[in-house]
Amino acid sequence: MTLRLHNTLTGKKEEFKPVEADHVRMYTCGPTVWNYAHVGNLRAFLFYDLVRRHLRVSGYRVTHVMNLTDIDDRILDQAMHAGTTITEYVKPYAQAFFEDMATLRAEHVEHYPRATEHIAEMVDMISTLLQNGNAYIADGDVYFRIASFPKYGELSHLDRAGLKAGARVATDKYDKESVSDFALWKKSQPGDEKIGASWDAPFGRGRPGWHIECSAMSKRYLGxxxxxxxxxxxxMFPHHENEIAQSEAANHAPFARVWLHSEHLADATGEKMSKSAGGFTTLRDLVAAGHDPLAVRLFLMANAHYRSRVRLSQEALHASAEQVRRLREFADRVNRATLTDADHAGLVDRTADVRAAYREALDDDLNLPQGLGLVFDHLREANAALDAGRFGPLNKTALLGLIDDVDAHLDVIRAEEPGLADEVERLIAERESARKSRDFARADRIRDELRERGIALEDSREGVRWRRVAPTAAERS
RNA sequence: GGCGACGUAGCCAAGUGGUAAGGCAGAGGUCUGCAAAACCUCCAUCCCCAGUUCGAUUCUGGGCGUCGCCUCCA
Structure with missing residues (x-):
């Protein structure tokens, strides 16, 4: 069982081997905090979460860096219009990002560096590039000289000729040596000082270009x-391509051994969800519409493989919500199961097989959808054994193990429920006494009442159970 | 114009050279005071055409369709 990952650099699945045997250094591009993250952004962030979780499952120690881009053209524009500084402008959105990640149960990563707090590192790297002849100053701006880096285009598999033939390469309004040279440093513009977007540098006062932050910060935290x-x-293009050029030209070392790229989330019409295009959905929108964040998590992470496009839809979200419900229902059932002395031996064996197969699916380029399919298939057999009363201690241990394996990635099963409110408990007791006296009308009234408030009751041999569900339509309107 | 991806049941989706996981939705049952949950049963021949092969959904070529990148973008 070895982990294989699809490396964009080679276009193939490769066995994963970090430089240091048991330690993985990972850098992932985080949010530009100029607005709320939309669910497409969040899909990528949850993909990172899947990667880091599976690396840990695989026994690695992980040092994971996710940057926050807190300076770029959009932020500058917005801060300018709002009459505030970029630092102030960005605050609520950075906070919202962390809130969203918490709502979606993404693990905290080791470092969340912000671009504006690493200007010194960027200036250093730009200086090096200038000294090495990989960069040049033109009219106060500093550009990377692509002609000095022959490997340029290797990641995105775009050749220079193709770039030039591109219909929409920016017109040469700057004094760049080549149209595709990109900015490392932009000289201060009139309004920049007022919004706090200007720093000193040996090559002139200004602000960093977009790509340099990732090169500088990844080096600072990961080498x-x-x-x-x-x-x-x-x-992939141009951002990652530019990162490679900057880092390798400055460090004379390979930049990243494995490149992982997650596909887009499409909106309901099938088009890429994009902030600039207007229509996009945030986590807050979905929650406000009554969707369970855990269902959103499962949908974004496991509805489809990370390298295939998915389309956001009510049906798919509902399907994910049902999957969460079934998984939790099952875990709960296993925990409460009345055990028999004899185990169901066949089931014990098959649970072990499924655990192994699940692990293999994840090891195969993080194929969580496939792994989950195996698990659901097995749930049916396990539930049948539970129904039949053939369920012993080994069965329980094995299945709890499987649940743990799955939840190591999904983290939707054992997410703690809010405590049982005293009032709910009281109403359940009330309903029970009504049922005993065969006053079913009253019993049903209580159950309906709770249902409207988002709590469903279920009667079973082991007693009454309750669980949280989406509030009914009557409640929401 | 260049590069690339995808097209599997009503919907989402995995997958393999030997007649296609799983989930949602739907139908019929078992169980239940009624429900719910759970279980059982049913529900596809994989866009089209040609080729390779004993055999292709899976390989090759062509076609049609959808989408992405080449520009700020997860």
């Missing part, structure tokens, strides 16, 4: 060579 660098497919 010159990363084991894994991940991001959305749209970052």
């Amino acid at each position: 010159a060579t990363l084991d894994i660098h991940a991001g959305g497919v749209d970052l």
